[in-house]
Amino acid sequence: xxxxxxxxxxxxxxxxxxxxxxxxxxxxxxxxxxxxxxxxxxxxxxxxxxxxxxxxxxxxxxxxxxxxxxxxxxxxxxxxxxxxxxxxxxxxxxxxxxxxxxxxxxxxxxxxxxxxxxxxxxxxxxxxxxxxxxxxxxxxxxxx
Numbered sequence: 526x527x528x529x530x531x532x533x534x535x536x537x538x539x540x541x542x543x544x545x546x547x548x549x550x551x552x553x554x555x556x557x558x559x560x561x562x563x564x565x566x567x568x569x570x571x572x573x574x575x576x577x578x579x580x581x582x583x584x585x586x587x588x589x590x591x592x593x594x595x596x597x598x599x600x601x602x603x604x605x606x607x608x609x610x611x612x613x614x615x616x617x618x619x620x621x622x623x624x625x626x627x628x629x630x631x632x633x634x635x636x637x638x639x640x641x642x643x644x645x646x647x648x649x650x651x652x653x654x655x656x657x658x659x660x661x662x663x664x665x666x667x668x669x
Contacts, residue, residue: 555624559632560613565606568593576610578617580667583659586610591655600652608648611659615642615666622666638669 565586566576572589576582586607593603612634616622621637634642647662 552623555626556613556616559609559624562606562610562613564599564602565610568603578610578614580614580618580660580663583611583614583663587651587655587658587660591652593652601649604649604652605645606648607652607659608645611648611662612642612644614663615644619667634666636666636669640669642666 560578562576569576569586569589574582574585574589576586593599609632612624612632615634616624619636623635625633625635625641627633632645634644636642642662644662647657647659650657651659651662
């Protein structure tokens with residue numbers, strides 16, 4: 526999903542909005558921006574689930590009843606948030622994992638092996654179909 530505010534943010538940080546953002550930049554600032562996931566956090570909170578950026582929270586999300594699928598307008602936003610949250614958990618818990626932002630604001634998680642995980646796409650698939658489970662994508666990332 527295109528996140529245009531990241532291009533503007535990178536310009537203010539002195540970076541090139543058209544180049545991929547990698548670990549050499551303000552990784553903490555990008556991580557903070559991408560970790561908000563407000564819609565997902567609100568929906569999870571309604572079920573008593575506090576998202577603490579842990580792998581266990583991904584397992585708990587996988588167990589939520591997918592009521593968002595009844596709302597075609599909310600589904601892509603919730604899926605986007607789920608993908609960003611998945612990426613947040615990976616970056617915060619898998620050593621060496623970093624955010625990379627491609628031109629146009631497309632965020633991916635880059636593992637130390639060089640493998641890139643399309644977390645937003647995984648979140649959208651999860652929101653729409655339930656598969657792959659967020660915890661499964663995390664497990665694969667944690668293995669490298």
